[in-house]
Amino acid sequence: MRTSGTARILARLLVGLRVVAVIIALxxxxxxxxxxxxxxxxxxxxxxxxxxxxxxxxxxQEQSGPLGRRELRFKLQELVAHDTMxxxxxxxxxxxxxxxxxxxxxxxxxxSADDVELALARALPAEDASAFADGWAEYTQGLxxxxxxxxxxxxxxxxxxxxxxxxxxxxxATLLSEITDGSIEEDVAATSLEMRGDLLLYQLDAYAGEDxxxxxxxxxxxxxxxxxxxATLAAGATGHDPHAVDVSAKEELRAELARVLGxxxxxxxxxxxxxxxxxxxxxxxxxxxxxxxxxxxxxxASALGGKRARKPIxxxxxxxxxxxxxxxxxxxQDAATRRELRDGLRATSERIGRQLEKATDHEINAIAVxxxxxxxxxxxxxxIDAYARGDYASAHDTASTAHHRAAGLxxxxxxxxxxxxxxxxxxxxxxxxGGGTASTP
Amino acid sequence: xxxVGGRTVHLVAALLLLAxxxxxPVTDVADRAHGSLVxxxxxxxxxxxxxxxxxxxxxxxxxxxxxxSSTPRPTRIEIPSIEVASDLDLLDxxxxxxxxxxxQWETAGWYRRGARPGQRxxxxxxxxxxxxxGPAVFFRLDELDKGDEIHVVREDGSTARFTVxxxxxYRKARFPTGEVYSPTPHPTLRLVTCTGEFDxxxxxxxxxxxxxxxxxx
Numbered sequence: 157m158r159t160s161g162t163a164r165i166l167a168r169l170l171v172g173l174r175v176v177a178v179i180i181a182l183x184x185x186x187x188x189x190x191x192x193x194x195x196x197x198x199x200x201x202x203x204x205x206x207x208x209x210x211x212x213x214x215x216x217q218e219q220s221g222p223l224g225r226r227e228l229r230f231k232l233q234e235l236v237a238h239d240t241m242x243x244x245x246x247x248x249x250x251x252x253x254x255x256x257x258x259x260x261x262x263x264x265x266x267x268s269a270d271d272v273e274l275a276l277a278r279a280l281p282a283e284d285a286s287a288f289a290d291g292w293a294e295y296t297q298g299l300x301x302x303x304x305x306x307x308x309x310x311x312x313x314x315x316x317x318x319x320x321x322x323x324x325x326x327x328x329a330t331l332l333s334e335i336t337d338g339s340i341e342e343d344v345a346a347t348s349l350e351m352r353g354d355l356l357l358y359q360l361d362a363y364a365g366e367d368x369x370x371x372x373x374x375x376x377x378x379x380x381x382x383x384x385x386x387a388t389l390a391a392g393a394t395g396h397d398p399h400a401v402d403v404s405a406k407e408e409l410r411a412e413l414a415r416v417l418g419x420x421x422x423x424x425x426x427x428x429x430x431x432x433x434x435x436x437x438x439x440x441x442x443x444x445x446x447x448x449x450x451x452x453x454x455x456x457a458s459a460l461g462g463k464r465a466r467k468p469i470x471x472x473x474x475x476x477x478x479x480x481x482x483x484x485x486x487x488x489q490d491a492a493t494r495r496e497l498r499d500g501l502r503a504t505s506e507r508i509g510r511q512l513e514k515a516t517d518h519e520i521n522a523i524a525v526x527x528x529x530x531x532x533x534x535x536x537x538x539x540i541d542a543y544a545r546g547d548y549a550s551a552h553d554t555a556s557t558a559h560h561r562a563a564g565l566x567x568x569x570x571x572x573x574x575x576x577x578x579x580x581x582x583x584x585x586x587x588x589x590g591g592g593t594a595s596t597p
Numbered sequence: 598x599x600x601v602g603g604r605t606v607h608l609v610a611a612l613l614l615l616a617x618x619x620x621x622p623v624t625d626v627a628d629r630a631h632g633s634l635v636x637x638x639x640x641x642x643x644x645x646x647x648x649x650x651x652x653x654x655x656x657x658x659x660x661x662x663x664x665x666s667s668t669p670r671p672t673r674i675e676i677p678s679i680e681v682a683s684d685l686d687l688l689d690x691x692x693x694x695x696x697x698x699x700x701q702w703e704t705a706g707w708y709r710r711g712a713r714p715g716q717r718x719x720x721x722x723x724x725x726x727x728x729x730x731g732p733a734v735f736f737r738l739d740e741l742d743k744g745d746e747i748h749v750v751r752e753d754g755s756t757a758r759f760t761v762x763x764x765x766x767y768r769k770a771r772f773p774t775g776e777v778y779s780p781t782p783h784p785t786l787r788l789v790t791c792t793g794e795f796d797x798x799x800x801x802x803x804x805x806x807x808x809x810x811x812x813x814x
Binding site: 254405408409411412430431432433434438439442445446449450453454455457458459461462465466469473476477480484486487488543544545546573577578580581582583584585586587588589590591592593594595596 | 646647648649651652653655656657659660661662665666690693694695696698699702708710712716717718723724725726727728729730731732733735736767768769770772774775776778779780781782789790791792793794795797801802804805
């Protein structure tokens with residue numbers, strides 16, 4: 157009986173091993189078919205470090221309780237800023253007459269409006285959040301109408317679309333004031349929404365006129381504006397006067413890092429795509445990415461001091477360079493270089509983690525930074541692979557996930573940086589008087 | 598055996614979907630992963646890759662910048678509305694962790710460990726309100742109003758122009774270190790001097806006056 161039982165267990169084990177072998181073979185086959193270098197670690201790593209098709213962050217999906225002003229601000233900043241970049245790509249691909257890309261961009265924009273609704277519903281009644289998201293989605297369709305008119309060189313339709321967008325922004329402003337019980341003044345909301353719309357339209361005009369530097373500069377402004385709009389929206393949705401919110405230095409630093417790191421993902425995405433397609437806007441995209449690195453460098457230097465920030469920033473530039481060279485290897489169909497760069501990027505993310513740990517006197521954990529950055533890198537590689545094979549839906553989804561991951565990295569860095577900021581600060585007031593000539597009670 | 602075979606087929610199918618979908622949890626993405634499976638082979642059939650036949654040299658030759666932006670050091674401060682014009686000494690931290698006072702009554706000082714004027718973050722300039730014998734460089738700092746301009750000349754001859762946002766008086770014992778020295782998302786300037794009652798016994802003022810200003814150019 158005992159022997160027979162053992163034999164049964166062994167037989168099951170053998171079956172199990174065969175199953176595992178079949179799974180590995182199939183997974184390898186899938187990677188080969190997808191034109192990716194073989195990387196078994198991708199098959200067995202834990203989900204958070206792998207490019208997934210989930211568009212919202214896992215933590216957000218797990219948590220659906222009410223959000224306070226500060227956390228809602230970060231969540232909305234993440235979503236609205238990304239939505240702005242999606243809208244920009246959506247409009248640009250419309251004038252480029254690339255229906256497959258437009259279709260995929262539209263799908264991800266619809267989900268983006270859903271995500272904004274879900275976030276707002278954590279502070280506002282569900283019907284109010286839904287009404288806002290409906291208006292938001294309607295506005296996006298107005299942007300599409302404008303882009304279509306521009307593509308077709310139809311001035312009358314373009315003017316009509318512009319008027320429609322102005323009316324839509326005004327309606328949205330009225331709604332915002334109503335659903336926040338006046339915390340957000342209608343005038344303030346209208347001005348902010350009009351500015352967003354203008355920036356989106358002007359960047360498209362510049363892009364259509366092949367003034368790519370201007371188009372990317374205006375897109376950068378639109379991205380920054382969306383972060384500010386998110387802060388206003390979060391304050392209003394949680395019953396605060398947006399002008400009277402007492403924002404701590406730590407919150408401001410985290411918001412800044414989230415903005416810059418999120419834009420890094422967006423600009424990397426644009427630059428890599430422009431690189432593999434050889435688009436005329438490559439230099440402008442790459443220049444904007446350089447500007448983003450400078451911003452990150454300035455934030456780090458401001459928080460840590462120039463000397464401490466130097467090495468992490470140098471490594472950050474190396475990581476950007478490796479991403480770009482990976483895109484070139486994709487275009488060249490050079491599997492060996494791609495494999496080499498995947499390894500190189502892993503090593504660079506580890507070095508960045510170690511340098512940041514050192515620069516912050518171990519306030520930042522090297523492994524946490526490495527994991528966060530590595531996850532972002534893998535998603536970025538996955539998105540360019542998907543884009544290069546024309547799988548725009550996966551490319552959009554993966555790029556979206558990469559953007560949302562940047563928010564987590566920003567939180568980690570802000571916390572560590574602030575500790576160093578505090579230790580570097582002078583203590584107490586200044587002794588800047590000598591004799592009492594200026595003395596007053 | 599057929600039961601095991603059935604389970605195997607399901608398991609293999611699920612894990613295949615998992616690999617295609619990027620290893621997200623099966624329960625979350627099963628439907629979408631199935632969609633991506635279909636889409637994946639469709640895409641191959643369509644062969645709509647946007648990749649260029651030849652990567653342009655402008656792409657191959659591009660190298661990301663590695664140098665941080667640089668802002669020249671400040672050399673002089675001018676505040677027209679209160680007739681201040683002073684060179685700037687360099688200030689560091691004293692042994693007790695407090696900021697060093699400027700060594701000369703008539704010359705203001707820039708805190709060298711903080712931001713440079715015009716660089717992201719708070720630049721801090723200190724000046725004495727008086728000397729042992731009379732008024733000093735920042736004697737009239739309390740006359741500054743919102744909107745007044747402050748000019749900081751830098752070593753390359755450029756000028757960073759700031760506008761006063763507000764002035765606050767603080768007890769030295771409760772000096773808001775974080776508010777004055779914490780990072781700011783834009784270039785800012787803080788002017789610091791003494792104010793309030795002079796404590797004869799301690800030989801110093803009890804309060805500090807801080808002027809908060811923002812870059813306008």
